[in-house]
Amino acid sequence: MKLALFIPCYVKELYPNVVKSTILLLDRLGYKVDIPKSQTCCGQAFVNSGQSTNLAKRMDNIFHEYDEVIGIGSSCVSFTKSQGYSIANKIYELTDFLYQKGHRNLATNYPKKIAFHHSCHSIRHLALKTPSELNIPFYDKVKDLLGVEIMQASKDECCGFGGVYSLKEGFLSYVMGRSKLDDLLLSNPDVISGVDMSCLMHLQSIAQKDNDNIQFKHISEIILESLDETLQVS
Amino acid sequence: MKHYKLASEFYKQKGQKHNESLWAIRQKRDKAIKEVDEWEELRQKASDIKDNVINNLQKYIDEFIENAKNNNIEVHFAKTDKDHNKIVYSYLKNAKKVVKSKSMLTEECGLNEYLYTKGIEVIDTDLGERIVQLRGEKPSHIVLPAIHTTKEDVAEILNETNTDPTYLTHKMREILRGEFLSADAGISGANFLVANKGYAVVCTNEGNADLGASVPPLHIISVGVDKIVPNMQDLGVFLRMLARNATGQKITTYTSIFGKSEKKRVIILVDNGRLDRINSEFRDTLKCIRCSACLTTCPVFRRGGGHSYRYIIPGPIGSLLAPLKDKEEYKDLPFACTLCNSCEMVCPVKIPFSKQLINMRKYVTKPNPISKVAENILNNPSYYKLFSKILHLTPQWIFDAIPNEWSKYKSIPRIPR
Numbered sequence: 001m002k003l004a005l006f007i008p009c010y011v012k013e014l015y016p017n018v019v020k021s022t023i024l025l026l027d028r029l030g031y032k033v034d035i036p037k038s039q040t041c042c043g044q045a046f047v048n049s050g051q052s053t054n055l056a057k058r059m060d061n062i063f064h065e066y067d068e069v070i071g072i073g074s075s076c077v078s079f080t081k082s083q084g085y086s087i088a089n090k091i092y093e094l095t096d097f098l099y100q101k102g103h104r105n106l107a108t109n110y111p112k113k114i115a116f117h118h119s120c121h122s123i124r125h126l127a128l129k130t131p132s133e134l135n136i137p138f139y140d141k142v143k144d145l146l147g148v149e150i151m152q153a154s155k156d157e158c159c160g161f162g163g164v165y166s167l168k169e170g171f172l173s174y175v176m177g178r179s180k181l182d183d184l185l186l187s188n189p190d191v192i193s194g195v196d197m198s199c200l201m202h203l204q205s206i207a208q209k210d211n212d213n214i215q216f217k218h219i220s221e222i223i224l225e226s227l228d229e230t231l232q233v234s
Numbered sequence: 235m236k237h238y239k240l241a242s243e244f245y246k247q248k249g250q251k252h253n254e255s256l257w258a259i260r261q262k263r264d265k266a267i268k269e270v271d272e273w274e275e276l277r278q279k280a281s282d283i284k285d286n287v288i289n290n291l292q293k294y295i296d297e298f299i300e301n302a303k304n305n306n307i308e309v310h311f312a313k314t315d316k317d318h319n320k321i322v323y324s325y326l327k328n329a330k331k332v333v334k335s336k337s338m339l340t341e342e343c344g345l346n347e348y349l350y351t352k353g354i355e356v357i358d359t360d361l362g363e364r365i366v367q368l369r370g371e372k373p374s375h376i377v378l379p380a381i382h383t384t385k386e387d388v389a390e391i392l393n394e395t396n397t398d399p400t401y402l403t404h405k406m407r408e409i410l411r412g413e414f415l416s417a418d419a420g421i422s423g424a425n426f427l428v429a430n431k432g433y434a435v436v437c438t439n440e441g442n443a444d445l446g447a448s449v450p451p452l453h454i455i456s457v458g459v460d461k462i463v464p465n466m467q468d469l470g471v472f473l474r475m476l477a478r479n480a481t482g483q484k485i486t487t488y489t490s491i492f493g494k495s496e497k498k499r500v501i502i503l504v505d506n507g508r509l510d511r512i513n514s515e516f517r518d519t520l521k522c523i524r525c526s527a528c529l530t531t532c533p534v535f536r537r538g539g540g541h542s543y544r545y546i547i548p549g550p551i552g553s554l555l556a557p558l559k560d561k562e563e564y565k566d567l568p569f570a571c572t573l574c575n576s577c578e579m580v581c582p583v584k585i586p587f588s589k590q591l592i593n594m595r596k597y598v599t600k601p602n603p604i605s606k607v608a609e610n611i612l613n614n615p616s617y618y619k620l621f622s623k624i625l626h627l628t629p630q631w632i633f634d635a636i637p638n639e640w641s642k643y644k645s646i647p648r649i650p651r
């Protein structure tokens with residue numbers, strides 16, 4: 001089975017720590033992944049701005065030789081799916097990938113209290129958790145994967161980031177982010193986590209501006225730290 | 235972004251309360267749909283029925299017209315909004331006053347304004363519609379037209395000091411009764427038309443449409459051709475979903491089926507661009523049954539209010555319909571959206587909102603040369619590497635100093651070194 005890691009451009013540029021923890025985590029769990037050097041951007045920012053782009057072809061060319069592609073973050077992954085890229089049926093968001101492979105309870109030894117932000121793309125596009133809008137049986141793949149109690153916002157509504165939206169309607173984007181942050185902070189967590197660094201970037205930028213003292217970590221960092229903890233304990 | 239300006243102003247005045255009221259309705263809706271075990275199957279069924287109707291629309295229109303005529307109903311087909319208004323007026327040559335119950339279609343056609351120019355008084359009789367009419371406004375929500383107002387606002391237009399909602403409702407009822415009795419005609423919309431029976435189906439909570447349909451000597455129904463369903467079984471699918479999805483009620487208080495009667499009744503089937511849409515990339519918008527759930531759930535709508543969309547149908551569905559009427563005027567609407575996909579999840583007929591909204595963004599946007607440059611960089615790994623290098627060498631203060639919508643309200647992310 002040939003695996004590749006898709007690193008969204010903004011994650012590569014802004015969150016090298018998340019790239020690192022994802023690579024280490026996959027390695028720790030025994031997955032050998034290629035990281036194609038020539039990958040750049042999936043094209044989401046273009047299409048969501050109403051511009052045409054040929055970056056789809058590029059993604060397809062780079063990843064077509066692999067059996068499965070793992071992407072960091074549900075936003076870009078679900079974009080390639082909804083736009084019908086040729087890799088649509090073999091690309092998975094990291095959490096989803098690990099869940100499909102049967103991993104469970106990976107963060108049971110995580111020592112801190114986690115508030116988890118389920119992003120719209122993970123709930124309402126990739127179906128990692130039951131969206132509140134649907135009448136289907138309850139499930140939460142992230143919770144099962146982590147195996148630890150996670151605090152969640154009372155509403156599974158959007159955090160207000162929305163990519164292009166945050167630059168078009170900054171005030172309303174802030175208002176939504178602020179209420180999401182308040183909702184998450186209610187449980188008095190030590191750290192806020194999620195699968196999408198884009199939402200976390202938005203929430204963190206609000207927390208910084210408003211002087212909320214809270215840490216943000218990607219889910220791969222949480223799992224990796226927890227596995228390290230397990231090693232130390234045993 | 236006209237939407238941004240209006241929505242921000244609205245949020246500062248009334249947004250928080252508006253958000254809470256609509257979220258409460260969303261929760262009522264969630265509870266109501268969870269009482270129906272087969273809800274998700276119903277959505278698929280409803281979507282399939284609509285696909286079939288759209289694919290065979292002309293056939294169903296012909297079938298409906300024939301059956302409605304057999305029911306002693308006069309039927310007209312109006313190609314445009316102007317044609318519609320003229321047909322309505324042809325029945326009202328000697329009329330002084332008409333009572334109207336809720337109809338988004340007559341709003342779309344600008345019927346009220348047209349009839350005023352002919353010297354005919356139009357009284358909206360739906361409570362919410364009457365409130366906005368007296369305030370000189372347009373509805374801000376399809377099903378809850380006055381959701382942007384407060385009980386104090388209503389007391390003010392009625393010159394009352396008592397702001398008790400029940401009192402105000404009774405006051406309005408008293409006033410409206412007289413209007414029904416003295417009107418020359420009643421005009422209503424219709425939620426559904428049943429093709430094989432020639433019936434028009436009207437769903438309301440206040441009974442005003444029924445009074446308007448039965449008290450005055452003439453009843454005119456204005457309805458879009460997209461409202462046709464093939465038969466009564468299919469109607470049942472929609473009736474089980476409409477009220478639950480809109481307000482969390484099991485069914486609307488009144489579901490009136492207008493068929494054969496001695497009463498003078500006219501139905502005007504309106505096209506106004508709908509038939510052209512069948513072969514366009516926005517075909518799926520024709521499936522809409524105007525339940526309004528996409529407005530109620532939308533996080534942007536809840537905070538920014540319906541008037542910020544400036545179109546008679548606001549919210550996610552309005553952001554798809556408005557630019558089709560006027561691309562330049564409404565080009566901001568498909569961007570007044572975070573692509574959170576909640577609208578798509580609540581939609582009873584499974585309109586693929588996210589995809590359609592993205593397509594609509596392209597439809598309203600001109601190609602941007604800067605975007606082409608960026609695309610070229612990203613298509614060439616060595617250019618991209620250079621870009622990345624420059625990004626990481628640029629001092630942070632430069633990013634912090636560029637004024638934009640992000641930096642006004644949030645910190646700029648640190649660029650790692």
